[in-house]
Amino acid sequence: MHDALATWHMGRVIYAYRTHPYHGNPLAQDTVARWLGLSQSQLSRLEVGIAPEQLSKLIHWAEALKIPGELLWFKLPPRNVDTLDEVNRHGFLRAAATVTLVPGTLLELISTLRSTPVPATVGQEEIEEIRTAAKQISSWDAADGRGLVREAVLAQLRYAVRLLDANATPRDKAELRSAVGFLSHTAGFMAFDRYDHEDARAMFELAQGCAEECGDWNLRAKVLSSLARQSIWTGDLKDGLKSAEEAFDRSDRLTATERAMLHTTKARALAKLGRVQAALTEIGQADEEFAHCRPEIDPAWMKYYDLAQHSGDTGHALFDLAIGGHFASEAQSRLTAAVNGHSDAYLRSRAISGIKLSSLVMAVGDPQEAASIATHALKDAKHLRSHRAADDLRDLHRLASQRIELPEVAQLTDRIKGLVAV
Structure with missing residues (x-):
């Protein structure tokens, strides 16, 4: 509950309340939705969407759940606690959030604090x-x-x-x-x-x-790669491919690691476009560039791109080809290398690669093996606030639901539902 309240996202607070072990079994979405004056589908969107900001709604939902005002990031109007049910819910939320967050009165106090003045001259410091x-x-x-x-x-x-x-x-x-x-x-x-x-x-x-x-051509390439990845993720594949190609301007000024990164980005777009041979060509060029990496000359923002990252990025590109019946073994091998290679410092990347690996094996391999792989990925994913990871979990749930007759797979679907709304 404390983690959820710290996000200032009422949807996450409601989800954390609804699924808290205090209740024994998670409270159903439609039950909590009725308390809040919402439909089940509205609550589902609220829990996983952008943080709502309309104060009147935040106050209504906070009052419906009897959240103590000192735990919130906004002020509640004065009200009385009357019924035993209200007392119990109020007491649970007070106990669950063991660290008191900044109350409204303190927000009013710090609103008068002055911003750090900008120096007249800026230097290396x-x-x-x-x-x-x-x-x-x-x-x-x-x-x-x-x-x-x-x-x-x-x-x-x-x-x-x-x-x-x-x-x-x-x-x-x-x-x-x-x-x-x-x-x-x-x-x-x-x-x-x-x-x-x-x-x-x-x-x-x-x-x-x-x-x-x-x-700064190095930074420009990195930014365009990220713009490309965002476009690819949101389904604008042609725009993503365009940004990735634009990033290759003056590629002679880029390091081998950066060129490897850009080739994997292009490969992702091409794979999703169904251009199998072109995607494979980009992956091959990415591998060749990565073989000549010199981490000591890479800029600071490229320090994350090691063998585990390269394996994961190329594995993700191959995933779309594997689902279509091509190179499933190679995709599985690369995603496995990513999972095994990422340290706790890159928990999100490890979790996302693990979820993707499980989805791949669930789709084209042994569902029981996929469930076993997912067990480790879910341990990482439960610590994340990544919407990308949450969407990958929903994809895994969809694939697993097709083999729910297997006990291990049925248990996996339940565990996913405990982490994200599906």
């Missing part, structure tokens, strides 16, 4: 602070992706953008734009992972603008 913030926040996001991390990076980004108007030497001004672009890309990918697609695109475009203005 400020530039390094932005780079350090981007690296640290990126590592937090890769391992978890919680709402508070996103708020932290947005605050950092707002301040960093204000620094662009300060005085600096031409060299420092170029490095400052590159650092701000790095931070903006980090924020953009976090927004993409949470399906805040408009915010993600705006931040990617800011990052691209910074990269192009200071002539």
